[in-house]
Amino acid sequence: MPVADFQVVLGLEVHAQLLTKTKIFCGCSTAFGAEPNTHVCPVCLGLPGVLPALNRQVVEAAVRTGLALGCAIRPKSVFARKNYFYPDLPKGYQISQYELPICEGGGLDVEVDGATKRVRLTRIHMEEDAGKNLHDVAADGSSGVDLNRAGVPLLEIVSEPDLRSADEAVEYLKALRAVLITLGVNDGNLEEGSFRCDANVSVMRREATAYGTRAEIKNMNSFRFLRQAIDYEVRRQVELIESGGQVVQETRLFDPSRGETRSMRSKEDAHDYRYFPEPDLPPVLVDEATVARLRQTLPELPRARAARYAAELALPASDAAILVADKAVADFFDATVALAGQGPEAAKKAANWMNGEVARLVNETGLAPAAWKLTPAHLAAVLGMLDRGAINGAAAKAVVEEVFRTGADPAEVVQAKGLAQVSDEGAIEAIVDAVLAGAPAEVERHRSGKKNLTGFFVGQVMKQLKGKGNPAVVNALLEKKLGG
Amino acid sequence: MTAALTDLSLQEASARLAARQVSSAELTEACLARIAATDARVGAFLAVSAEVARAQAAEADARIAAGARRGPLDGVPVALKDLFLTKGIATTAASRILEGYVPPYDGTVTARLRAAGAVLLGKLNLDEFAMGSSNENSAFKPCRNPWDLSRTPGGSSGGSAAALAARQCYGTMGTDTGGSIRLPASFCGVVGLRPTYGRVSRYGVVAFASSLDQPGPLGRTVWDAAAMLQAVAGRDEKDLTSATRPVDDYLGGLEGGARGLRVGVPREWFQGGVDAGVEQAVRAALATYEKLGATLVEISLPHTKYGIGAYYLVATAEASSNLARYDGVRFGLRAEEARGLKEMYSETRERGFGAEPKRRIMLGTYALSAGYYDAYYLRAQKVRTLIRRDFDAAFERCDVVAGPVAPSPAFKLGEKVDDPLQMYLADIFTITCNLAALPGLSVPCGQAGGLPVGLQLVGRPFDEAGMLRAARALERELGPAPLPALEA
Amino acid sequence: MALSLEEVRRIAQLARLRLSPEEERTFAGQLSAILDHVRQLEELDVSGVEPMTHALAAGEAGALRDDALVPGLAPDEALAAAPAREGTCFKVPRIIE
Ligand SMILES: [Mg+2]
Numbered sequence A: 001m002p003v004a005d006f007q008v009v010l011g012l013e014v015h016a017q018l019l020t021k022t023k024i025f026c027g028c029s030t031a032f033g034a035e036p037n038t039h040v041c042p043v044c045l046g047l048p049g050v051l052p053a054l055n056r057q058v059v060e061a062a063v064r065t066g067l068a069l070g071c072a073i074r075p076k077s078v079f080a081r082k083n084y085f086y087p088d089l090p091k092g093y094q095i096s097q098y099e100l101p102i103c104e105g106g107g108l109d110v111e112v113d114g115a116t117k118r119v120r121l122t123r124i125h126m127e128e129d130a131g132k133n134l135h136d137v138a139a140d141g142s143s144g145v146d147l148n149r150a151g152v153p154l155l156e157i158v159s160e161p162d163l164r165s166a167d168e169a170v171e172y173l174k175a176l177r178a179v180l181i182t183l184g185v186n187d188g189n190l191e192e193g194s195f196r197c198d199a200n201v202s203v204m205r206r207e208a209t210a211y212g213t214r215a216e217i218k219n220m221n222s223f224r225f226l227r228q229a230i231d232y233e234v235r236r237q238v239e240l241i242e243s244g245g246q247v248v249q250e251t252r253l254f255d256p257s258r259g260e261t262r263s264m265r266s267k268e269d270a271h272d273y274r275y276f277p278e279p280d281l282p283p284v285l286v287d288e289a290t291v292a293r294l295r296q297t298l299p300e301l302p303r304a305r306a307a308r309y310a311a312e313l314a315l316p317a318s319d320a321a322i323l324v325a326d327k328a329v330a331d332f333f334d335a336t337v338a339l340a341g342q343g344p345e346a347a348k349k350a351a352n353w354m355n356g357e358v359a360r361l362v363n364e365t366g367l368a369p370a371a372w373k374l375t376p377a378h379l380a381a382v383l384g385m386l387d388r389g390a391i392n393g394a395a396a397k398a399v400v401e402e403v404f405r406t407g408a409d410p411a412e413v414v415q416a417k418g419l420a421q422v423s424d425e426g427a428i429e430a431i432v433d434a435v436l437a438g439a440p441a442e443v444e445r446h447r448s449g450k451k452n453l454t455g456f457f458v459g460q461v462m463k464q465l466k467g468k469g470n471p472a473v474v475n476a477l478l479e480k481k482l483g484g
Numbered sequence B: 001m002t003a004a005l006t007d008l009s010l011q012e013a014s015a016r017l018a019a020r021q022v023s024s025a026e027l028t029e030a031c032l033a034r035i036a037a038t039d040a041r042v043g044a045f046l047a048v049s050a051e052v053a054r055a056q057a058a059e060a061d062a063r064i065a066a067g068a069r070r071g072p073l074d075g076v077p078v079a080l081k082d083l084f085l086t087k088g089i090a091t092t093a094a095s096r097i098l099e100g101y102v103p104p105y106d107g108t109v110t111a112r113l114r115a116a117g118a119v120l121l122g123k124l125n126l127d128e129f130a131m132g133s134s135n136e137n138s139a140f141k142p143c144r145n146p147w148d149l150s151r152t153p154g155g156s157s158g159g160s161a162a163a164l165a166a167r168q169c170y171g172t173m174g175t176d177t178g179g180s181i182r183l184p185a186s187f188c189g190v191v192g193l194r195p196t197y198g199r200v201s202r203y204g205v206v207a208f209a210s211s212l213d214q215p216g217p218l219g220r221t222v223w224d225a226a227a228m229l230q231a232v233a234g235r236d237e238k239d240l241t242s243a244t245r246p247v248d249d250y251l252g253g254l255e256g257g258a259r260g261l262r263v264g265v266p267r268e269w270f271q272g273g274v275d276a277g278v279e280q281a282v283r284a285a286l287a288t289y290e291k292l293g294a295t296l297v298e299i300s301l302p303h304t305k306y307g308i309g310a311y312y313l314v315a316t317a318e319a320s321s322n323l324a325r326y327d328g329v330r331f332g333l334r335a336e337e338a339r340g341l342k343e344m345y346s347e348t349r350e351r352g353f354g355a356e357p358k359r360r361i362m363l364g365t366y367a368l369s370a371g372y373y374d375a376y377y378l379r380a381q382k383v384r385t386l387i388r389r390d391f392d393a394a395f396e397r398c399d400v401v402a403g404p405v406a407p408s409p410a411f412k413l414g415e416k417v418d419d420p421l422q423m424y425l426a427d428i429f430t431i432t433c434n435l436a437a438l439p440g441l442s443v444p445c446g447q448a449g450g451l452p453v454g455l456q457l458v459g460r461p462f463d464e465a466g467m468l469r470a471a472r473a474l475e476r477e478l479g480p481a482p483l484p485a486l487e488a
Numbered sequence C: 001m002a003l004s005l006e007e008v009r010r011i012a013q014l015a016r017l018r019l020s021p022e023e024e025r026t027f028a029g030q031l032s033a034i035l036d037h038v039r040q041l042e043e044l045d046v047s048g049v050e051p052m053t054h055a056l057a058a059g060e061a062g063a064l065r066d067d068a069l070v071p072g073l074a075p076d077e078a079l080a081a082a083p084a085r086e087g088t089c090f091k092v093p094r095i096i097e
């Protein structure tokens, strides 16, 4: 298997749309999905005479992201023009950053099968998004250009070629996505393309010391496609080399329908972008006071949160990992624990329910936390009823599902559905006696040693109690009557 | 009222409007008539917006009648270089690629002039995309010098200077990237001011070279130019390269004179190639300053000769990028028959751009292309710093730098068209001011062979007020600059 | 410093200009002459000199834009000058990626 003789070397370039109200250089809306060319103005249309007016929020989002990822913030960064012709690029150049990006260095720790790996960042810079080319808009096969997206602010986050497998790439991308969502700078939507990823893929023989020539792969709008694209590209490059060929540095497009990558003709003269400092924008100054102020606005980041759960709540890493992946879910968890009496015990129970029954309902309904009818107060109440023995586990599941769907008050659900647990010894004893009386043969076999028949009796009693019997009481009584 | 209305300066016309001795409608009709009578010969206007002008004049007259005149420009007919975007009025940059293009928005200068109540007579001729020193690069028609119709008015704001000399309007706006306001002002015998980079907003002005372009006023007198500048100067949120510092009062101190002024005279501006008549007129002006109580200080601007080289790398590099948006997709010319996308681009641009823009796009693309950036563009930007340092050192010893605007008076049409480099060299004295981002002006100081000669003043950053005061002192001493006959 | 015809063609293609053969020749000559003049910049020692890439003096720059919506253009205004349109899109020849 030749692939095994090669080391895969990957670096990711992520383009994340910032959640600002307006575009990076004009006051047009960044809203997604509007009719073509309804969110445009002279500036983002690139009409003659226009100039870019930089959005302060974009700079602040870039700095906060840089701080969260341990980057050095450049006190004086410079925008540059990247020159190339394409219909979705109105000015014939993209305003980006080149030699002097706003953030440099930093990195992100990711978990790959148990081990922690540090992925270094090269840089983070600000730039404008391009518009959208729409294919076959007319019968004659012409294309259309929609500039609603032109000028939407992007952060380009470039990693070092530190990734060594598709798994690492996917984990890195997931971790980065969680950080950006937690910061509130990006919505992490790969499908709509507000969180995009290009992969620089190269392979080198195990014994080799220099990296191979890399290909840049575009258009992978899901974690699955990222994995597919990398696997395909690695195979392609290895086979090319094995058959005596050479990898050429180029941009390749991933085709999800085929699961293949192919060379992009539109990037013919991509090698000569003629970058130069953007004369229409003064250097971007970020002083220490601003950095300090923005540092104060940083929320607790996923890894820190998971660490806190381990330290303060003794929560297993596996549970914590699931909770912190989505800030809203983790916030829900924190609120529930606070109401359910804090401490590792409450935490473990809350985690079990959130990663268990609640997660199941979320998968089933596809509802985002914001849309849940279930509140932390609801879940805490259910946990409380369990502790008090007011309901048993089976009933609790039923209550959570009902509340999740209707938002009804758990206590009322218990009432309405008569799910309250029966712990009254007298009532249960009567049923126990009846069950034993009704099954003399089984009682005999139990006496003569068939102890595993206990389960049968428990089942019978519970059946009579419609599943609401207090298991502890039922077991105790059976024990007594059957005489150990 | 003996003299024709069109012979009045902006200041005089404005005063008569204020005194209600004349209406904006009368001034407007007088200008429109003068344009009709003379512009077939001069070619200053690419488009006359008579309807807009008449409507604006009526509104101004209504304000004046109501005692609500907005200021010195309210009701005064002016015209704009056809590089200024005007909502609803075609803006072409004198290029085929923008022929008939009607912008959906007003540039900031346009908007501020409208707000001041100025009446827009039309759009003025220029070299295509402001690339030229003779106005011969206009894709539509050449502009001629009212002093001698066989000569150029200078460029690139040729129409802006010629229209004033031809008395077709009272004030104009031009742009100055390498001397494009000062050179035509000098050739046509009017006043032209290129402000400090950042003093006037570039928003809504078709870009040529972003780090060098600066819009500025032209007028028949110093007061006229100052009044125009007052109306348009100042911070614009739409142009982040516009300066935040408050705008000075340019009219208030205008009569302050030149006593005690230290006038720096750069050795390098008189060396080699300066026409004898030009040098004579300039020296005479310098002597006049001494007579007015100023002192002359000999200074040196050692990097002057590197200006042209640095300029043609920086300006063309920026232009090659600024002109990329003319691609036939969203506005302007498109080569319809072109099959593929790439063919559409290349065919549209080949057909839409004239020789000079193509030449500069080629040079600029080359200067930025892989492997040449450091040797050309970056080095040129460093030379700019050296040129700026020359001026900073000079301003330790003087308040204003003075010398010729150009080595010669207006040259003949066609004289330099076949030799781009010779044409470029006409800017040798004006270009360093742009590279150093400083303010410069041209004020009439005499004649050479019957043609106007301008004195160039370059000032400290944002010292437009000081330069205008100095220019006014000379103007007062020499008397009103003569105007060409140009019979109707 | 002579600019070869090949070089002129490479630059023209980067700049999306379909030059005629005689334009190529003219430009090769004229650009070479200009580049020769420009060579004189090489006489200067610019080591340690900051490039003046931004013409506005540092202290003169103002605040950045607030993140506030500003009404833009209606599609018909945006497309008014378009050489070709399809619905509210700018229409261009088929794009092949
Ligand atoms: Mg990018």
Ligand SMILES: [Zn+2]
Pocket: A023, A026, A027, A028, A039, A040, A041, A042, A043, A044, A045, A151, C072
């Ligand atoms: Zn916009």
